[in-house]
Amino acid sequence: MKAPQILSGFQDLLPGDMIARNKVMSMIRSVFESHGFEPIETPSLEYYETLTGKEGGESEMLMYDFTDHGDRHVGLIYDLTVPISRVMATYQDIPKPFKRYQIQRVYRAERPQKGRFREFYQCDVDIFGTASPLSDAEIVSILSDSLVGMGFKDFNVLVNHRGVMQGIMRTCGVPKETLKESIVIVDKLDKIGPDGVARELEAKGVPSAGKIVEMISVQGDAGVVIPTLKGMLSGDEEAVQALDNIKQIIELAGAMNAKVKFDPSLARGQSYYTGPVFEARLETPKIGSVAGGGRYDNLIGIFSGNQVCATGASLGIDRIMAAMREIGMISDTKTIAKVQICHFGEGSTPLALECAKTIRESGVPCDLYCGDGDIRKQIKYASKKGVPYIAIIGEDEAKSSTVLIKNMETGEQEKVEFSKLGEVASQLA
Amino acid sequence: MKAPQILSGFQDLLPGDMIARNKVMSMIRSVFESHGFEPIETPSLEYYETLTGKEGGESEMLMYDFTDHGDRHVGLIYDLTVPISRVMATYQDIPKPFKRYQIQRVYRAERPQKGRFREFYQCDVDIFGTASPLSDAEIVSILSDSLVGMGFKDFNVLVNHRGVMQGIMRTCGVPKETLKESIVIVDKLDKIGPDGVARELEAKGVPSAGKIVEMISVQGDAGVVIPTLKGMLSGDEEAVQALDNIKQIIELAGAMNAKVKFDPSLARGQSYYTGPVFEARLETPKIGSVAGGGRYDNLIGIFSGNQVCATGASLGIDRIMAAMREIGMISDTKTIAKVQICHFGEGSTPLALECAKTIRESGVPCDLYCGDGDIRKQIKYASKKGVPYIAIIGEDEAKSSTVLIKNMETGEQEKVEFSKLGEVASQLA
Structure with a gap:
């Protein structure tokens, strides 16, 4: 096809x-x-005669014009x-x-x-x-x-x-x-x-x-x-x-x-x-x-x-x-999200949802991974998208109410207590 | 006509x-x-056959379609x-x-x-x-x-x-x-x-x-x-x-x-x-x-x-x-400008320009009156537009480097030294 x-x-x-x-x-x-x-x-559409009123010949050449269902001659x-x-x-x-x-x-x-x-x-x-x-x-x-x-x-x-x-x-x-x-x-x-x-x-x-x-x-x-x-x-x-x-x-x-x-x-x-x-x-x-x-x-x-x-x-x-x-005045940012939440294993989903909510509320765009796939696939996805930080929540994190925040550029990572997540997140904007 | x-x-x-x-x-x-x-x-325009691919008859009825200059059948x-x-x-x-x-x-x-x-x-x-x-x-x-x-x-x-x-x-x-x-x-x-x-x-x-x-x-x-x-x-x-x-x-x-x-x-x-x-x-x-x-x-x-x-x-x-x-969740604001500068008389223009620059730099949208007309006409214009504050600069103000800031709703007015204008303006946002 x-x-x-x-x-x-x-x-x-x-x-x-x-x-x-x-x-x-x-x-x-x-x-x-x-x-x-x-x-x-x-509007994007106007009567053709409105559009041609100004310059005549010059503009007609470069206009998308047609007759609409009501037999009106119109143009973009x-x-x-x-x-x-x-x-x-x-x-x-x-x-x-x-x-x-x-x-x-x-x-x-x-x-x-x-x-x-x-x-x-x-x-x-x-x-x-x-x-x-x-x-x-x-x-x-x-x-x-x-x-x-x-x-x-x-x-x-x-x-x-x-x-x-x-x-x-x-x-x-x-x-x-x-x-x-x-x-x-x-x-x-x-x-x-x-x-x-x-x-x-x-x-x-x-x-x-x-x-x-x-x-x-x-x-x-x-x-x-x-x-x-x-x-x-x-x-x-x-x-x-x-x-x-x-x-x-x-x-x-x-x-x-x-x-x-x-x-x-x-x-x-x-x-x-x-x-x-x-x-x-x-x-x-x-x-x-x-x-x-x-x-x-x-x-x-x-x-x-x-x-x-x-x-x-x-x-x-x-x-x-x-x-x-x-001249390089535009950064090559390809994604809106500043943080990608990667979650896997027993009990991680409720914390992942909480986590997304907290980060969003702190004003930081946050993408909650919602596909299928193990943690390696999720990290690969984050890396392909170019998201600057990931928040990892596995079984261990779920049990201890912590989140692992990783800087995707430097590789540095930090274990953050859930109660402090909002505070930490607001610095990632 | x-x-x-x-x-x-x-x-x-x-x-x-x-x-x-x-x-x-x-x-x-x-x-x-x-x-x-x-x-x-x-794009706003696509090939007609792309647009009709999905639902056939249903969509054709409500589409603006036409043949463009290159004989392509296209639609909005x-x-x-x-x-x-x-x-x-x-x-x-x-x-x-x-x-x-x-x-x-x-x-x-x-x-x-x-x-x-x-x-x-x-x-x-x-x-x-x-x-x-x-x-x-x-x-x-x-x-x-x-x-x-x-x-x-x-x-x-x-x-x-x-x-x-x-x-x-x-x-x-x-x-x-x-x-x-x-x-x-x-x-x-x-x-x-x-x-x-x-x-x-x-x-x-x-x-x-x-x-x-x-x-x-x-x-x-x-x-x-x-x-x-x-x-x-x-x-x-x-x-x-x-x-x-x-x-x-x-x-x-x-x-x-x-x-x-x-x-x-x-x-x-x-x-x-x-x-x-x-x-x-x-x-x-x-x-x-x-x-x-x-x-x-x-x-x-x-x-x-x-x-x-x-x-x-x-x-x-x-x-x-x-x-x-x-349910009145939208305010009836009809104008972007928070301050309208009204200026008249000898020596007022340079101060009016300075004033516009200062207010704009303090992050407050400011309209500099640029029509003809005496001060009454300028105030009437501001009132018709619904701008919340006006800054009046006449000969006296120009001489003393002051600006008269008037709240258009309450009628209150305040003489502001030019050196303090930025500070005062930033509170009008």
Whole structure:
């Protein structure tokens, strides 16, 4: 008999994966909540026309859509932005600013690639109903705090603004027809370097490629870089305002201890961004972007008719988990139980049950062996599972009301009187 | 412009719902983990033929199925039993007994009813690879511990066995053709009473309806009831063995403090159960079943060819949440933030940012107001959100490095020196 297959691009998360993932998720959640963001959840299925309302062609290609039993054309959500837009249009009395976070699975009918799945978690934080730079700074600060909370040390939250990017292009005389392409090229600075960017821009026939590269390559402290660029873009009022906006966001986020940096080459793909854009980039390990976002003041209005300002970001859990694994930030714990109770022989079962109850009550996860098999089989099982301690209860222990606690790593063992088990157990957590 | 609709039978969980739900979920998770159950997650989509492998016709009716872009016939999972069966067939080297829990959304294309949704969480605990009564007792014990952990006091975990039910039917001469129907009627004892059951059985032409009702109505301590029924079923070897099995399970679970009770009328619908069956029933509030399960030793084998014993149960989060609301076990907290920072006037922003950082670092969720608006608007916002404390920082406070902490319920307020804010804040959690 052939075992049934999992669908390509989907994954089974077994205990080893899930234990690490739950830890990371719970850390992220607690950072979000410490900033006062509220949890929400929305359906996995929405009307197809709701899902396509936003971007048309782009999203249709990657959507799982079908007709349900009631002849409704429906689709699996492919991001959390469309659902929250529908929510904001539906519940217009939610007090604003509304800070929400949402951690859910989304679905993409794309060709699966290494490390990219057709079903994966998205983890969004957004603030609705205000255009204040403080709200953008809160998003930057929460990205920074999340990465610090997870244990990352070497990273930056980069900030740029569409107005700056477009100002650079305008000032350098890039025609409208090649604007989009040129921005895509500029966004590659980190990967292909200034010479690469210049070469690609020239190949597209962009004039003053050198000047563009000069501007986007400006690096250093925001206090220096912003005035420098202001000078370069002084003729472009929109760009100058955008630079002032970035300055404010960086100062405010910095005052909340965020690791924040201005990067004039940062573009972020989505066409719906209207102002500042953000990206969290890991330097160690050097895997690049693990979160991105920006301000999108025109998107919610598509649903509700009345405009709702919005700014936010999305963390990529899969990339973050991969990075943590790469530099050993995730322990290889494969089991929840800290203690495995092994029991055998006359009279051992009642004590084993008592023992499980006592250890659990002391707050320590405890697995009571409930299969068949002699003590050697039980110990082998504990060792295969990787449980750190075993509590052995045989006939002798049952008679003397003692438990033998063994450290599976060091092999050390200790005879514990049953009356003291709770006390001893609470130190094993 | 008409706001886009949510699909019928689906729900938006807004902060008020989610905060309560997250608390309940996290309590359940911690009970499962204290028993050493390991978390896993599997895809929401599976091959259609995997999903229909188990029950055929029954499940097809309620499945969301469709053909994906790669011409695969796929379906959304409608329970967590099919996916775990596939997992057990795929990863045959998982050490057994394998205790896993799985909390995920499942999908049913049924007609939605009050309190029943097309998308809802299922919350399963199962033990694979052993037929020992201790494993059944662990499931009973975990159901009991979960309900106690959530704060329920008046409930029972009922236990019966298919062998007992069938033994009663055999002993009373119920023919094979009416066996299934008769069991369904018997299962209604709790709802329609002994006379109702007798009437319905008679209407179906079942002989000795009175004798059946007598047997299934036996109530009381297992130590008395089991011998009584043993006497009544003494000619039926299978039923007698089943009664011994129940006795063991109840004793073992009782030793782990489970609130467990033998109920010979308990049937549980699913045809795949092979031995003991369980059901957790709330008495206060009197809403009945909130969890059910049993032993299903033949199901995993459908996928893997080789038999894997299994026992487990599933908790219904939606019913549990409804019950908790009914008797006021869930507080109506609508916001995560414990403190809302309101700030206005010259020089207040840097102190407001410092203040947010300090309160967050002391472990208290803190929302920094980041909209526009004067202090009255900010206080109104805090009040509408229902946040318990506000921290006011105006020009005076900024100058004197103080913060005004106000209890929104009592109206009491206290001027706190900034240097002491961390200390004061940590008491607001």
